[in-house]
Amino acid sequence: MKKKYVFAGASQRMLGMFALPMKNEFANEVELCGVYDINPGRADYVAKRCEMPAFYDFDEMLNTVKPDVVLVTTVDAYHSDYIIRSLEAGCDVVTEKPMTIDAKRCKDILDAEKKSGHKVTVTFNYRYAPFTTKIKEIIDSGILGDVFSVHFEWLLDRNMSYGAHGTSYFRRWNSRMAKSGGLLVHKSTHHFDMINWWIGQKPMKVSAFGKLNLYGAEGSKKYADGMRGTNCRNCEFADKCQFYYKLSDFEKEFYAANEDKDGYIKDNCIYADDIDIYDTMSLNVSYDNGTMMTYSLNATCAYEGWRVAINGSKGRLEAFLPETGPEVNPVYDAIKFYDLQGNVTEYRVTKAKGGHGGGDVRLRKMLFLENVPDPMGHAAGTMAGAESIMIGAAANVSIKEGRIVDIWELLGE
Numbered sequence: 001m002k003k004k005y006v007f008a009g010a011s012q013r014m015l016g017m018f019a020l021p022m023k024n025e026f027a028n029e030v031e032l033c034g035v036y037d038i039n040p041g042r043a044d045y046v047a048k049r050c051e052m053p054a055f056y057d058f059d060e061m062l063n064t065v066k067p068d069v070v071l072v073t074t075v076d077a078y079h080s081d082y083i084i085r086s087l088e089a090g091c092d093v094v095t096e097k098p099m100t101i102d103a104k105r106c107k108d109i110l111d112a113e114k115k116s117g118h119k120v121t122v123t124f125n126y127r128y129a130p131f132t133t134k135i136k137e138i139i140d141s142g143i144l145g146d147v148f149s150v151h152f153e154w155l156l157d158r159n160m161s162y163g164a165h166g167t168s169y170f171r172r173w174n175s176r177m178a179k180s181g182g183l184l185v186h187k188s189t190h191h192f193d194m195i196n197w198w199i200g201q202k203p204m205k206v207s208a209f210g211k212l213n214l215y216g217a218e219g220s221k222k223y224a225d226g227m228r229g230t231n232c233r234n235c236e237f238a239d240k241c242q243f244y245y246k247l248s249d250f251e252k253e254f255y256a257a258n259e260d261k262d263g264y265i266k267d268n269c270i271y272a273d274d275i276d277i278y279d280t281m282s283l284n285v286s287y288d289n290g291t292m293m294t295y296s297l298n299a300t301c302a303y304e305g306w307r308v309a310i311n312g313s314k315g316r317l318e319a320f321l322p323e324t325g326p327e328v329n330p331v332y333d334a335i336k337f338y339d340l341q342g343n344v345t346e347y348r349v350t351k352a353k354g355g356h357g358g359g360d361v362r363l364r365k366m367l368f369l370e371n372v373p374d375p376m377g378h379a380a381g382t383m384a385g386a387e388s389i390m391i392g393a394a395a396n397v398s399i400k401e402g403r404i405v406d407i408w409e410l411l412g413e
């Protein structure tokens, strides 16, 4: 029987990752029964494109439709509210990452799930990418032995000709701590989840540093001769600013045409005063089995991509995945294993089609098809959601208070 789905949040991600593919590719498995958003214009837009009703009241949608599953696809800070209300209404939940943004909301979700007897799935799409999966397979084979340390670096680029993905986080709600938890939650939840999943250990303690270098008011003073506006569309520095951003036709229709209803501006100035997240972050994590992790995230980089090195009792694994820039390999990406006798084994993983290294396509199959085998444990629930966001939440506390933070103490466990 088809499952009834509704959506909390008419977002770009909701449309591209879920609603349109569900309508076009999973019509035998799912029924799209409604979408709610605080902005009626955006709810109407996706309702029309996906041929389902728009609701302007979330409880009314739950009461009218009585869905099997609520897909939570709104701004990060509001995930917990919709997850908990959906569980209390007797629904299962699929939530976009990050599961939530801080310890209090995380604990509330864990408690609500236990109480309800229903299930929350967290959509960690990066786990499903063939490249990421191969790293898990290599570690699980035992070839590295015991994992002693992980060194992980993620670069977000600022090059407009590559799309300036790193810069894009500073144009809208993502750039406010209260909405996203900062990049150590909003973005790093992906990375922490991959690492936790690869090594199969629980993160325990975190110490971190973070700084806003390039964006915000200080960035404007130091690196842009004090240039700042309100938004790119009507900025007097449009011709001079290296980060000038032109809205696409979709963005004009979906965001700009509806901004009078809630003030959500898609092309805010990246030098705005009230940007309060960091663009440069580094941290250390200790795990329950003794592994140590060093991690850095930087949103001011020349190109986009990531590197990981994992040292074990029997050797070292290195992987590098450039996503933009001169070193992108259009055919394959490589993982190397160095044994202790001086030999190197290279594993080549063919580039996969689809968003997030091929992770999106595979995740959708896992979510919407029945009885998909899951021998490597790709599917993620609330504990994985908690263990990844709590590294970021603990790092935020560590940066603010200048101390090592115990994740489980912060969570009140």
Ligand SMILES: NC(=O)c1ccc[n+]([C@@H]2O[C@H](COP(=O)([O-])OP(=O)(O)OC[C@H]3O[C@@H](n4cnc5c(N)ncnc54)[C@H](O)[C@@H]3O)[C@@H](O)[C@H]2O)c1
Pocket (backbone or CB within 6 Å): 008, 009, 010, 011, 012, 013, 014, 036, 037, 038, 039, 042, 073, 074, 075, 076, 078, 096, 097, 098, 123, 125, 186, 262, 264, 356
């Ligand atoms: N897994 C991934 O790779 C990935 C990629 C992109 C985004 N995401 C996640 O998807 C979600 C949506 O991100 P996006 O950038 O597509 O969003 P978006 O900015 O396109 O849309 C957010 C929507 O939330 C609505 N909204 C704001 N406050 C609300 C509230 N209180 N209640 C209900 N709706 C509210 C806004 O009106 C807007 O329509 C986020 O959680 C984000 O972290 C995940």
